[in-house]
Amino acid sequence: MGYTLSDITFLIRLLLDILVVWGLIYSGLRIVRNNSRTIQLVKGVLIIVLVKALAVWLGLNALNYLIEMFLNWGVVVILVVFQPEIRGMLEKVGKTTAILTVDVSVSQIQQMINELVEACSQMSKSKTGALISIERTQSLSDFIRTGIVMDSEVSTELLGTIFQYGTPMHDGAVIIQGNKIACAAAYFPPTTKDLPSKYGARHRAAVGISEITDSITIIVSEETGNISVAVNGQLTQYPPEGLQRYLTNMLVQSSNQNPSSILVPMLNQAKSMSKRAKKQEEDINKDERVKAIEIVNLIEQKKEGSQHGISK
Numbered sequence: 001m002g003y004t005l006s007d008i009t010f011l012i013r014l015l016l017d018i019l020v021v022w023g024l025i026y027s028g029l030r031i032v033r034n035n036s037r038t039i040q041l042v043k044g045v046l047i048i049v050l051v052k053a054l055a056v057w058l059g060l061n062a063l064n065y066l067i068e069m070f071l072n073w074g075v076v077v078i079l080v081v082f083q084p085e086i087r088g089m090l091e092k093v094g095k096t097t098a099i100l101t102v103d104v105s106v107s108q109i110q111q112m113i114n115e116l117v118e119a120c121s122q123m124s125k126s127k128t129g130a131l132i133s134i135e136r137t138q139s140l141s142d143f144i145r146t147g148i149v150m151d152s153e154v155s156t157e158l159l160g161t162i163f164q165y166g167t168p169m170h171d172g173a174v175i176i177q178g179n180k181i182a183c184a185a186a187y188f189p190p191t192t193k194d195l196p197s198k199y200g201a202r203h204r205a206a207v208g209i210s211e212i213t214d215s216i217t218i219i220v221s222e223e224t225g226n227i228s229v230a231v232n233g234q235l236t237q238y239p240p241e242g243l244q245r246y247l248t249n250m251l252v253q254s255s256n257q258n259p260s261s262i263l264v265p266m267l268n269q270a271k272s273m274s275k276r277a278k279k280q281e282e283d284i285n286k287d288e289r290v291k292a293i294e295i296v297n298l299i300e301q302k303k304e305g306s307q308h309g310i311s312k
C-alpha cells in the first residue's frame, strides 16, 4: 500500500496548516495573558458574544441589531485602541531569532551590561530612583519619542547623572538600544494590574512596558534601593550580581545561540516562539549564580491579596 505524491503533499500542507494556526493561537494567548488590557478586551468580547447568542435565542431583534452594529464598529475601535499591542505583535513576526533590533557585537553588549549593572549597584546604594528599559526584538521607538532623544554610549557615570535627583532628565525612563542610551525621561503606559501598595508609579510603568513589549526593564527603588526587573508583566528582584548574570543570559548568550537572519519562515517562527522562551527560562533557572531575591507573582497577587512567592 504505497502513498502517492499528492498524499504526501496533502499531509505536509495539513501539518504546515496546523503549525501555523497553532503558532498564531499560541502567540495570541501569550499576548492576552501578559497584558491586563487585552485580558479585559477578551472578557468584554466574550460577554458581548454571550449576550448576542441570548438575543438570537430569545428572538430579541433590536438588541441583536444593536450588537451587530457595535461589533462592526468595534473592530475599528479595537484597531485604534490596541494599536501598540497589534504593532508589537506584527513586529515580532520575522524578528524572533534576533535578540536585539540593533546590530552590536557581543563585546559591546557585555560592556553595556557591565556599565549598566555598576550604575544600578551605585544607585541602589545611594537610593537613587531609576527606570531603564533595554530594547530587545520589539522596537521601543514610539516610547523614545516621548522622551528626550539621546545617542550616547551607556556608561555608569552618564546613567548616574541622568537619574540624579533634581536634574531635568531624572523623571521618566531611559531606553537602551544596543549599547546606546536612545533617550531619557521617556513615558511608559502604566500597568492596570493591582500591584502591592509598596510599588508606586515607577514599578507600574515598568510592568506596563513589559506587558506590551519584550523589553527588559530595570527599576532601582528610591525608597528601598532594591533592584527589580520587569519582563513579560512579571517583577523579579535581584542583587547586582544576579542582575549581571541575568542580563548576560538574556542578551549575550541568547544572541550567540540565535544568529539573526533576514527571512524567517513561518515554521521557524512557530518553533522558536515556544523553544526560545522555554530555553531561556531553563538556562536561567539552571544557573545558580542568578539568584533572584524575590519573584513577585502579580497574577496570583491579584487573586490572593498581598501574598507573593519567594524564589530560592
Ligand SMILES: Nc1ncnc2c1ncn2[C@@H]1O[C@H](COP(=O)(O)OP(=O)(O)OP(=O)(O)O)[C@@H](O)[C@H]1O
Residues within 6 Å of the ligand: 129, 130, 131, 170, 171, 172, 173, 186, 187, 188, 189, 190, 198, 199, 200, 201, 202, 203, 204, 205, 220, 221, 222, 223, 224
Ligand atoms: N508612566 C511613567 N513612565 C515613566 N516613568 C514614570 C512613570 N510614572 C512614574 N515614573 C517615574 O517614577 C517616579 C515616581 O516613582 P514612585 O515613587 O511613584 O514609584 P515607586 O514605584 O514607588 O518607586 P520608588 O520605590 O522608587 O519610590 C517619577 O518621578 C518618574 O520618574
